[in-house]
Amino acid sequence: MLGLFGPSTKVDASPDTPSFTKTWADGSVAKYAADIGRASPGTYDADSSPFEAVLTVPGQTCAYRIYDTLGREHIERTFERLRFVTAH
Numbered sequence: 001m002l003g004l005f006g007p008s009t010k011v012d013a014s015p016d017t018p019s020f021t022k023t024w025a026d027g028s029v030a031k032y033a034a035d036i037g038r039a040s041p042g043t044y045d046a047d048s049s050p051f052e053a054v055l056t057v058p059g060q061t062c063a064y065r066i067y068d069t070l071g072r073e074h075i076e077r078t079f080e081r082l083r084f085v086t087a088h
Contacts, residue, residue: 018033018034018044019031019032019033020032020033020072022076022079026057026058026084027057027058028055028056028057028058028084029055029056030053030054030055030056030066030079031053031054032051032052032053032054032066032075033051033052034046034049034050034051034052034072035049035050035051035052035067036049037050045071046071046072046073047071047072047073048071049071049072050067050068050069050070050071051067051068051071051072051074051075052065052066052067052068053065053066053067053068053075053079054066055082057084066078
């Protein structure tokens with residue numbers, strides 16, 4: 001799932017859940033963490049917890065929120081496939 005938000009949008013990570021950052025050469029940054037929602041503390045599982053990311057791209061007036069229900073490895077593979085394309 002992809003949504004558009006203001007550039008100051010942040011990932012709402014639980015204090016007991018690790019958060020991560022992915023950067024690209026163009027200055028784009030994705031900050032992401034498991035979305036444990038109402039799960040009990042300590043139930044984070046990188047292989048099965050859904051992950052939420054906020055991607056900011058230099059020069060864009062919005063941020064992109066990405067939600068992935070297939071775990072950390074899957075959202076990281078998704079990042080590897082992202083491409084910035086300009087329209088002509």
